Amino acid sequence: MTEDDPTFVPLSEHPAFLFGQLGFHVGYRFTDLLAPLGISPRHYGTLRILLANDGQSQQQLCEAQRIHRNVMVGLVDELEKRGLVERRKHPTDRRAHAVYLLPAAHELLAQAEGIVAGLDADVTASLDPEERATLVKLLQRTAMGNGLIPDVHPGLSRPDSC
Numbered sequence: 001m002t003e004d005d006p007t008f009v010p011l012s013e014h015p016a017f018l019f020g021q022l023g024f025h026v027g028y029r030f031t032d033l034l035a036p037l038g039i040s041p042r043h044y045g046t047l048r049i050l051l052a053n054d055g056q057s058q059q060q061l062c063e064a065q066r067i068h069r070n071v072m073v074g075l076v077d078e079l080e081k082r083g084l085v086e087r088r089k090h091p092t093d094r095r096a097h098a099v100y101l102l103p104a105a106h107e108l109l110a111q112a113e114g115i116v117a118g119l120d121a122d123v124t125a126s127l128d129p130e131e132r133a134t135l136v137k138l139l140q141r142t143a144m145g146n147g148l149i150p151d152v153h154p155g156l157s158r159p160d161s162c
Helices: 015-037 041-052 058-065 069-081 103-123 129-145
Strands: 085-089 097-101
Touching: 015 041, 015 103, 041 058, 041 069, 041 097, 041 103, 058 069, 058 097, 069 085
Parallel strands: none
Antiparallel strands: 085 097
């Protein structure tokens, strides 16, 4: 099979390849852009969940992100060492600890949100606003159609993911 063969389909015409190509590119860019802040995409995702629902137990964070509890303990340990979160006794469950954002996390998240907005703009720079809105809707529908959970990166549960 060659490019001259009418049955040859370039990879760039396969949606799965394009999703993978862009996902890899954006994932690495995002990781690189967050690095100066001293966090990874995993940290960012955890901080975002706490921003929306501060004071969740580690178990609730595990469930929200579909992360094994051992992975979550490590993530919270890292965030705690950075002075971004703290564990406190859970107000209603004596056996659990609640995780709370500290002021430094709010400052860091504000910086990270700027990074996200800039990355979004860069990645979609070749699209006009209407095309960008259509793309987002199509991607959301495709993600849902594949059983993905909104706002949860499926790679978070993998030990080797960003």
